Amino acid sequence: MSKPTSLNTxxxxxxKGSGYYSARTIGAKHAIESTLPLLAKAIxxxxxxxxxxxxxxxxxxxxxxxxxxSELISNIRKTGNKKPIEILYTDLASNDFSTLFRTxxxxxxxxxxxxxxxxxxxxxHGCGTGFHQQLMASDTLALGFSxxxxxxxxxxxxxxxxxxxxVGANDGERAQFTxxxxxxxxxxxxxxxxxxxxxxxxxxxxxxxxxxxxxLGHTGGVTMFDRFNAHWAALRDDxxxxxxxxxxxxxxxHYRTVDEFTAPFKNKNSAVSKAGLQLLSxxxxxxxxxxxxxxxxxxxxxxxxxFAASLIPTMRSWSETVFRTALEGRPETxxxxxxxxxxxxxxxEVASNPxxxxxxxxHIILExxxx
Amino acid sequence: MSKPTSLNTxxxxxxKGSGYYSARTIGAKHAIESTLPLLAKAIxxxxxxxxxxxxxxxxxxxxxxxxxxSELISNIRKTGNKKPIEILYTDLASNDFSTLFRTxxxxxxxxxxxxxxxxxxxxxHGCGTGFHQQLMASDTLALGFSxxxxxxxxxxxxxxxxxxxxVGANDGERAQFTxxxxxxxxxxxxxxxxxxxxxxxxxxxxxxxxxxxxxLGHTGGVTMFDRFNAHWAALRDDxxxxxxxxxxxxxxxHYRTVDEFTAPFKNKNSAVSKAGLQLLSxxxxxxxxxxxxxxxxxxxxxxxxxFAASLIPTMRSWSETVFRTALEGRPETxxxxxxxxxxxxxxxEVASNPxxxxxxxxHIILExxxx
Numbered sequence: 225m226s227k228p229t230s231l232n233t234x235x236x237x238x239x240k241g242s243g244y245y246s247a248r249t250i251g252a253k254h255a256i257e258s259t260l261p262l263l264a265k266a267i268x269x270x271x272x273x274x275x276x277x278x279x280x281x282x283x284x285x286x287x288x289x290x291x292x293x294s295e296l297i298s299n300i301r302k303t304g305n306k307k308p309i310e311i312l313y314t315d316l317a318s319n320d321f322s323t324l325f326r327t328x329x330x331x332x333x334x335x336x337x338x339x340x341x342x343x344x345x346x347x348x349h350g351c352g353t354g355f356h357q358q359l360m361a362s363d364t365l366a367l368g369f370s371x372x373x374x375x376x377x378x379x380x381x382x383x384x385x386x387x388x389x390x391v392g393a394n395d396g397e398r399a400q401f402t403x404x405x406x407x408x409x410x411x412x413x414x415x416x417x418x419x420x421x422x423x424x425x426x427x428x429x430x431x432x433x434x435x436x437x438x439x440l441g442h443t444g445g446v447t448m449f450d451r452f453n454a455h456w457a458a459l460r461d462d463x464x465x466x467x468x469x470x471x472x473x474x475x476x477x478h479y480r481t482v483d484e485f486t487a488p489f490k491n492k493n494s495a496v497s498k499a500g501l502q503l504l505s506x507x508x509x510x511x512x513x514x515x516x517x518x519x520x521x522x523x524x525x526x527x528x529x530x531f532a533a534s535l536i537p538t539m540r541s542w543s544e545t546v547f548r549t550a551l552e553g554r555p556e557t558x559x560x561x562x563x564x565x566x567x568x569x570x571x572x573e574v575a576s577n578p579x580x581x582x583x584x585x586x587h588i589i590l591e592x593x594x595x
Numbered sequence: 596m597s598k599p600t601s602l603n604t605x606x607x608x609x610x611k612g613s614g615y616y617s618a619r620t621i622g623a624k625h626a627i628e629s630t631l632p633l634l635a636k637a638i639x640x641x642x643x644x645x646x647x648x649x650x651x652x653x654x655x656x657x658x659x660x661x662x663x664x665s666e667l668i669s670n671i672r673k674t675g676n677k678k679p680i681e682i683l684y685t686d687l688a689s690n691d692f693s694t695l696f697r698t699x700x701x702x703x704x705x706x707x708x709x710x711x712x713x714x715x716x717x718x719x720h721g722c723g724t725g726f727h728q729q730l731m732a733s734d735t736l737a738l739g740f741s742x743x744x745x746x747x748x749x750x751x752x753x754x755x756x757x758x759x760x761x762v763g764a765n766d767g768e769r770a771q772f773t774x775x776x777x778x779x780x781x782x783x784x785x786x787x788x789x790x791x792x793x794x795x796x797x798x799x800x801x802x803x804x805x806x807x808x809x810x811l812g813h814t815g816g817v818t819m820f821d822r823f824n825a826h827w828a829a830l831r832d833d834x835x836x837x838x839x840x841x842x843x844x845x846x847x848x849h850y851r852t853v854d855e856f857t858a859p860f861k862n863k864n865s866a867v868s869k870a871g872l873q874l875l876s877x878x879x880x881x882x883x884x885x886x887x888x889x890x891x892x893x894x895x896x897x898x899x900x901x902f903a904a905s906l907i908p909t910m911r912s913w914s915e916t917v918f919r920t921a922l923e924g925r926p927e928t929x930x931x932x933x934x935x936x937x938x939x940x941x942x943x944e945v946a947s948n949p950x951x952x953x954x955x956x957x958h959i960i961l962e963x964x965x966x
Contacts, residue, residue: 274732275732275735308731308732308733310731310732312720317693317696317697317700317702318693318697319693321692321693321696321721321723322688322689322690322691322692322723324723325688325692325722325723325724326688326689326723329688329723329724331688340724345729345732345733347722347724347729347730347731347732348722348723348724349683349720349721349722349731350692350720350721350722350723351696351718351719351720351721352692352693352695352696352697352700352719352721353696353700353711353718353719358716358718359718360679360681360718360720361645361646361679361681361716361718362679362716364646
């Protein structure tokens with residue numbers, strides 16, 4: 225029930241104890257909280273509308289951003305602003321909205337941040353339509369936010385032949401992903417442009433490629449996606465999976481570069497610029513892998529095998545679906561056995577030599593305002 | 596994919612073929628559609644606000660009211676009104692919002708009525724907070740609707756000693772349910788009073804007791820709740836369940852009378868009147884049991900056993916949870932065996948003599964406006 229502390233070994237270790245979910249997402253939570261100053265600045269400059277409309281795009285169960293919204297809403301109320309607040313959490317229709325709604329009412333999760341029950345006139349709504357569309361009435365949104373949700377492409381333009389992710393694709397394949405991601409990004413921004421009131425802001429942090437070419441799990445040490453690819457290819461080479469199953473494990477993701485993120489704003493004739501959006505700032509941020517930090521800070525308390533056993537689950541939590549889907553058509557027990565073998569091989573590699581293994585986050589953070 | 600037809604044997608029989616859910620809820624759907632004239636009238640008198648806010652309280656998966664909202668939204672657009680429409684579907688946090696969101700986008704169910712995809716500027720949102728609270732910003736709602744959701748009491752004031760439902764409770768127990776239901780009704784109405792814009796309307800239809808004393812499954816023939824009680828008591832008497840398990844099967848429901856529904860409006864000093872709500876009309880309505888109608892219209896095509904096998908599942912669909920909950924603590928297989936025995940006994944009774952068995956709906960329909 226304590227407030228999140230700054231990133232340190234103790235926090236990580238206690239999170240490990242208090243639940244797989246928290247442990248897996250503590251990195252995401254810290255990354256989100258790094259945007260608090262930008263959001264606080266937006267709160268100080270809210271458009272003058274009768275209702276303060278907030279939105280969290282691609283919010284999943286709302287857990288990782290709950291503390292942040294709780295702080296922001298408290299800040300609004302502390303200034304004496306009593307206007308009604310409506311916050312819209314959006315995600316795909318398949319999202320677990322029940323957990324989200326329970327969490328904000330304090331029926332589940334950390335009730336210290338169940339802000340809906342702590343303030344008057346705070347209303348929590350959900351939306352199960354994808355954020356490539358406009359999701360609320362035009363000119364009503366005061367502040368939109370999105371964390372680590374917009375690296376998914378709306379459709380896979382092709383399979384990647386010799387890798388699992390666009391970061392390892394050949395030039396032709398990469399160009400197709402770049403094109404799809406640019407079209408998606410324009411739709412995402414035009415949706416927000418329509419929703420935002422004049423003076424409203426959209427703060428988003430997304431996985432991407434920074435000025436030094438770094439991206440998730442590729443920050444100077446071993447490259448995570450290359451290891452995914454190597455272990456998946458090994459299963460093809462030893463006959464465990466077919467060549468087609470190897471091919472089908474293509475992440476439906478694109479890590480945009482800073483240039484790709486900012487291009488629509490630099491071109492004053494783009495649809496996005498014409499719709500009134502302007503870029504106030506762009507920054508990139510490395511959030512250290514909390515499992516690596518814990519291991520480096522306490523090498524005497526943790527064996528390489530324990531480190532590996534803490535690191536691989538966080539990678540598995542979001543990547544497993546790609547490999548399972550690639551195996552569609554096989555009996556469930558076979559699928560499970562194959563993906564277990566895959567992650568176990570990666571874990572064994574890390575346990576045998578942990579040097580350089582980590583899943584540092586690289587985020588590109590954009591502060592956007594509607595004129 | 597065809598438009599709902601008026602209630603007739605063919606519709607019911609084809610619904611039976613096209614899915615248990617549709618068959619179970621066709622009565623509810625017909626009851627809802629009977630309110631279309633009231634809702635159409637409300638649409639003609641919308642408050643003049645920049646956004647047309649609609650709400651459906653206790654909407655479940657939105658299926659039974661989808662055709663109605665689809666018609667109303669089409670009507671709004673046909674008049675040339677292009678204002679953005681935001682519709683908020685509310686239910687408990689545990690509700691299946693994913694099915695609801697998929698349905699309105701045409702990813703599931705009858706895509707003919709996936710109105711979100713058929714019109715510009717129509718936005719579907721959900722809210723997982725109970726409707727005893729205010730659920731959106733004050734003075735923003737144009738039209739609220741609720742079908743068959745407000746007979747649940749927010750908490751059971753007592754168990755009912757010699758029956759399963761308040762309709763069979765003794766005077767002291769019934770008084771406790773009446774008091775709880777009155778307090779709930781006031782909170783429900785005050786929530787809507789806050790949300791509604793001046794000139795906005797709230798149309799609700801609820802299970803209740805009409806001027807002739809009729810209620811769900813009690814319209815002149817055999818009384819459904821009495822048969823629930825008789826079969827549940829028989830399980831106690833033959834030792835299948837304990838006296839405590841008998842007692843715990845108390846529906847957390849109250850069927851308000853017309854007087855109970857209208858009391859807050861008649862008293863000009865009530866909190867509800869002071870909040871600006873006024874009653875435009877109250878009507879009561881019997882919706883014939885579609886399974887009974889089908890049987891009566893086609894006696895040569897349906898045996899009594901087939902009729903019983905069509906009727907009991909619709910009763911079971913919403914009542915089973917009460918009996919299962921009463922058996923909490925027993926192993927799941929035992930619970931299932933006991934509730935199967937219970938409904939099978941009721942079904943055997945109907946099959947042996949179908950006379951008078953039916954689940955006619957009795958609804959009290961209120962047309963409320965905020966001054």
